[in-house]
Amino acid sequence: MPVTAKICGLSTPETLDAAIAGSASHVGFVFFPPSPRNLSRERAAQLAARVPGHVRRVGVFVDPDDATVESALDAGLLDALQLHDTAPARAAAIKAKTGREIWAAVAVRTAADLAAAVTFAGAADRILYDAKTPPGAALPGGMGVRFDWTLLEGFRHPLPWALSGGLDPVNLREAVTRTGATLVDVSSGVEISPGIKDAGKIAAFLAAVASL
Numbered sequence: 001m002p003v004t005a006k007i008c009g010l011s012t013p014e015t016l017d018a019a020i021a022g023s024a025s026h027v028g029f030v031f032f033p034p035s036p037r038n039l040s041r042e043r044a045a046q047l048a049a050r051v052p053g054h055v056r057r058v059g060v061f062v063d064p065d066d067a068t069v070e071s072a073l074d075a076g077l078l079d080a081l082q083l084h085d086t087a088p089a090r091a092a093a094i095k096a097k098t099g100r101e102i103w104a105a106v107a108v109r110t111a112a113d114l115a116a117a118v119t120f121a122g123a124a125d126r127i128l129y130d131a132k133t134p135p136g137a138a139l140p141g142g143m144g145v146r147f148d149w150t151l152l153e154g155f156r157h158p159l160p161w162a163l164s165g166g167l168d169p170v171n172l173r174e175a176v177t178r179t180g181a182t183l184v185d186v187s188s189g190v191e192i193s194p195g196i197k198d199a200g201k202i203a204a205f206l207a208a209v210a211s212l
């Protein structure tokens with residue numbers, strides 16, 4: 001099965017172009033003000049206009065209200081909405097209202113955390129298994145934290161899914177081999193500091209994906 005990749009938290013034309021040139025299947029734009037990757041409406045619109053039709057645009061949100069989603073949809077021309085810390089009923093309501101593909105983030109530290117995945121059946125289109133960030137962390141994702149990938153070995157996934165959390169060009173092969181992921185998602189692993197993406201690291205990650 002071929003593996004595809006989402007490069008998340010893009011905020012400049014140069015790094016967005018690197019993701020597109022490296023054949024990313026998805027690009028991610030963050031709409032969460034505490035994040036160093038948060039985009040203004042204007043920047044989101046500028047970036048979205050550069051994305052060719054075969055590359056899917058994913059908006060990243062943390063339990064957003066309707067106004068936040070509508071504003072981002074309008075500016076970012078989003079194909080999919082990635083929801084962190086969002087209850088299944090709210091995810092279903094956003095899906096019904098927007099008609100967009102919904103990715104529900106499930107934060108994982110232990111095997112017990114995986115039980116949340118099934119609660120999104122019927123409410124989301126895809127589960128994004130992400131590492132749980134430390135208690136009190138400013139962000140529920142995007143911190144380069146990984147989880148124990150062996151937890152996904154033999155797990156019965158209730159929906160299509162993707163893997164994220166602390167991925168980088170070096171650990172990608174082990175992550176995919178252990179979990180069987182066919183869609184991987186990276187943010188911190190292609191940065192030189194929080195929020196600052198690096199075109200060379202993006203190219204290296206996507207080359208690693210292509211070499212699997």
Ligand SMILES: O=C(O)c1ccccc1N[C@@H]1O[C@H](COP(=O)(O)O)[C@@H](O)[C@H]1O
Nearest residue numbers: 008035141142143144164165166187188
């Ligand atoms: O990137 C962010 O700032 C962010 C903010 C709020 C929720 C999620 C966020 N990022 C997502 O976190 C995962 C993992 O990122 P990393 O590779 O471990 O840095 C990824 O899906 C990002 O989209």
